[in-house]
Amino acid sequence: MKIGVAGAGAFGTALAVALSSNGPVTLWARDRDQSRDMQNHRENRRRLPDVALGPNISITSDIESLSALDTILVAVPAQTLRGWLTEHRALLGGKRLVSCSKGIDLETLKGTGAQLAELVPDASAAVLTGPSFAVDIARHLPTALTLACADADDGEYLQSCLSTPALRLYRTTDVIGAELGGALKNVIAIACGVCIGAGYGESARAALMTRGFAEMRRLGDVLGAQPETLAGLSGFGDLALTCTSDKSRNYRFGLSIGRNEPFDPSTTVEGAATAAALIKLARHHDLDLPISTVVHALATKEMAPETALGALLSRPLKEE
Ligand SMILES: NC(=O)C1=CN([C@@H]2O[C@H](COP(=O)(O)OP(=O)(O)OC[C@H]3O[C@@H](n4cnc5c(N)ncnc54)[C@H](O)[C@@H]3O)[C@@H](O)[C@H]2O)C=CC1
Numbered sequence: 001m002k003i004g005v006a007g008a009g010a011f012g013t014a015l016a017v018a019l020s021s022n023g024p025v026t027l028w029a030r031d032r033d034q035s036r037d038m039q040n041h042r043e044n045r046r047r048l049p050d051v052a053l054g055p056n057i058s059i060t061s062d063i064e065s066l067s068a069l070d071t072i073l074v075a076v077p078a079q080t081l082r083g084w085l086t087e088h089r090a091l092l093g094g095k096r097l098v099s100c101s102k103g104i105d106l107e108t109l110k111g112t113g114a115q116l117a118e119l120v121p122d123a124s125a126a127v128l129t130g131p132s133f134a135v136d137i138a139r140h141l142p143t144a145l146t147l148a149c150a151d152a153d154d155g156e157y158l159q160s161c162l163s164t165p166a167l168r169l170y171r172t173t174d175v176i177g178a179e180l181g182g183a184l185k186n187v188i189a190i191a192c193g194v195c196i197g198a199g200y201g202e203s204a205r206a207a208l209m210t211r212g213f214a215e216m217r218r219l220g221d222v223l224g225a226q227p228e229t230l231a232g233l234s235g236f237g238d239l240a241l242t243c244t245s246d247k248s249r250n251y252r253f254g255l256s257i258g259r260n261e262p263f264d265p266s267t268t269v270e271g272a273a274t275a276a277a278l279i280k281l282a283r284h285h286d287l288d289l290p291i292s293t294v295v296h297a298l299a300t301k302e303m304a305p306e307t308a309l310g311a312l313l314s315r316p317l318k319e320e
């Protein structure tokens with residue numbers, strides 16, 4: 001298998017480092033200066049500092065370099081995935097494409113796997129998701145992820161080629177469940193960050209995680225996700241990681257809201273756009289997603305953190 005990673009942010013770089021222990025990997029960066037800097041320093045100083053890019057990694061900003069490869073992991077921010085696929089679809093046809101982004105597209109309300117399938121229909125589409133911080137993957141710390149591919153044979157092949165001694169992939173054919181879990185947990189992580197940042201405490205966070213998981217299941221049911229997928233690494237697993245670690249950018253974004261502190265707008269925070277997409281999906285499917293609704297209002301500054309808890313606690317009492 002000839003592997004490429006498109007997108008040289010923290011996660012794309014980390015995946016290239018992990019997979020380079022199996023063989024050569026091409027890492028494509030859209031920015032030529034960034035690509036040169038990585039070539040010169042053998043390090044992604046901007047997004048993943050202090051991690052060496054070994055000799056098995058070829059760094060390029062030439063998109064044509066991807067045409068010789070058969071498998072491409074796409075690790076661009078979720079809201080840019082559609083544009084990236086549309087721009088490069090001519091060279092992506094016939095390949096195995098693995099989305100590594102987590103989010104729901106605001107324009108089409110589609111998950112990342114669905115967009116691969118729609119925009120490059122003659123490619124084999126898969127989703128790689130689950131609990132993993134880029135820095136942990138890059139340091140070869142033990143990590144377990146979900147590899148979702150509707151075609152069971154392709155999924156099995158990808159599972160064997162993309163696993164390493166430290167990176168253990170579990171496979172499923174439930175692409176919808178896998179892409180939803182990865183997208184939705186970011187929204188709940190923002191809520192948990194607000195909760196801790198505003199001083200509401202860990203019991204309140206546990207409640208938010210649990211009720212947030214109920215929202216994930218509710219939407220999953222309507223969109224055709226399998227409940228076991230959401231209960232696995234890509235749903236529950238990633239929810240547990242992201243809602244409890246300040247390595248998570250979504251969680252830190254929430255912390256900053258809860259503490260009324262500024263937040264660097266250049267940071268990739270997928271949950272903010274996904275919350276906006278969820279509002280539209282909830283309306284379309286007549287679903288009640290109270291936590292996601294509050295997160296959207298907080299992220300857009302329509303609601304202050306002091307009123308967020310009241311908005312959730314004043315809802316009518318109901319069965320669990
Ligand atoms: N960082 C992490 O620990 C993990 C990230 N992810 C997911 O990976 C995706 C990417 O995140 P990160 O790499 O962490 O973000 P990042 O903020 O570190 O880097 C984003 C990269 O995407 C590039 N980029 C932006 N727009 C682009 C476009 N239109 N075309 C090509 N490249 C473009 C930027 O130049 C930058 O290098 C996100 O969906 C995130 O949820 C998934 C698991 C872990």
Ligand SMILES: O=C(CO)COP(=O)(O)O
Nearest residue numbers: 130131132133248249250
């Ligand atoms: O997806 C992640 C962990 O699984 C990374 O989370 P953040 O995007 O919040 O940093």
